[in-house]
Amino acid sequence: xxxxxxxxxxxxxxxxxxxxxxxxxxxxxxxxxxxxxxxxxxxxxxxxxxxxxxxxxxxxxxxxxxxxxxxxxxxxxxxxxxxxxxxxxxxxxxxxxxxxxx
Numbered sequence: 409x410x411x412x413x414x415x416x417x418x419x420x421x422x423x424x425x426x427x428x429x430x431x432x433x434x435x436x437x438x439x440x441x442x443x444x445x446x447x448x449x450x451x452x453x454x455x456x457x458x459x460x461x462x463x464x465x466x467x468x469x470x471x472x473x474x475x476x477x478x479x480x481x482x483x484x485x486x487x488x489x490x491x492x493x494x495x496x497x498x499x500x501x502x503x504x505x506x507x508x509x510x
Contacts, residue, residue: 413466429467436463447480452488
């Protein structure tokens with residue numbers, strides 16, 4: 409993750425059902441669905457102003473860390489998250505059994 413994102417807080421927006429990362433006044437987000445201790449990551453989006461700066465990758469990394477820290481299991485529906493998981497297979501440890509093999 410780019411150093412500029414390390415200190416930025418991840419926001420779990422329960423109203424809009426999305427994780428948010430606000431960078432320079434712009435919001436990158438991941439839509440999610442939650443039931444019990446499972447989280448489905450549905451869609452990742454970064455505004456045009458943040459494209460190419462690693463904001464989408466940063467929100468994925470922060471969201472995966474949140475999921476692990478809170479004891480959730482992940483079901484990745486978002487293609488961008490799925491591609492990230494293929495690049496970093498060590499995150500398979502948080503996948504829900506229904507999402508394996510990945």
